[in-house]
Amino acid sequence: MPSSEVPDIVIGRMPIYLRALRFMAAAGQEITSSHELGQRLGISSAQIRKDLSHFGEFGKQGTGYRISHLQDQIKRILKVEQEWEVALIGIGDLGHAIARYGGFADRGFRITLLFDSDPAKIGTRIDNLEILDVARLKEIVAERRIKIVMIAVPAQAAQQVADLCIEAGVKAMLNYAPITLTAPEGVRVQHSDPVAYLQRMTYYL
């Protein structure tokens, strides 16, 4: 089945599967099943098998999935078998935490550019990576052909920063600002919004 026909909602579950597989592999486990994955994630095993079937056959009936193989396949599907360079814009408390986040390694992404507008921060370093002037964002992001950015600037600056990124050729933006960004077709935006996560849980309380 051509990839364009896979529902976005299925794509959204693939990173969740990958994270769970990674966790199992780290614990030394080699084989899993749709049943076990489902139990861990609160998703039915039938749903997991159906999701994976969009992309081919990954296990044999009755023997489960070989975790390392399934990880490799999902990484290939999500195009994270190699590392993407990511620019992070906005180095406040949150940006600082993201820059130092320990969860990126080996998962397909490396933050290689930091930008801020504060003269007191520009030129300083986080883990050996220099904070650059956001005035040079468009030029540098275009030159380095960066396709992915994380935006951690204040709400009132977020759309402007997003527009600059789009002009520079960025195709995927993860937004942390408490505002809904708009982007033209062909540019994807995800919002990291703690409230949306919390609201999804209160339904069940």
Place this chain on the structure above:
Amino acid sequence: MPSSEVPDIVIGRMPIYLRALRFMAAAGQEITSSHELGQRLGISSAQIRKDLSHFGEFGKQGTGYRISHLQDQIKRILKVEQEWEVALIGIGDLGHAIARYGGFADRGFRITLLFDSDPAKIGTRIDNLEILDVARLKEIVAERRIKIVMIAVPAQAAQQVADLCIEAGVKAMLNYAPITLTAPEGVRVQHSDPVAYLQRMTYYL
């Protein structure tokens, strides 16, 4: 239809609708349509109408949705028409950013408790809220009947903190640590994982 029959995936989209409606309302807009919402969110209008139909009738054919009414209804469905008290555990860079995050107001949550294990932080304040000793977490969370926590501690401490919260009666945990938390049935866990967001976008690059 009883709420237990609404698929979790539908529940997960309700906060996204609510965020978009909030954005429209803030811009002074009074009426919207499933078509407009869908365009903004990259979801088909049919999907939006189907999602909302799980909960009743919110608009008239051809006249669209009254934004303030639809907001109220979704808030009621998600149980965020009132404010929930939330405890935040781990006041590093990330916890500090969460504590000061501007996106909680009027969306159903208020951080009323901060915990950390660092003696240098305990007793200090963020915006007038005192940082408490995590050794007192279980006692205070139980006493205050807190049902929702956000966990922003290092990965190696996250499961232990989660277990304490569960013992204290917590039913919903938003985890920022780069580790998959396990919890018994009846306790919901959401993982705020920037990599999962990024991986969901690279598929389309």
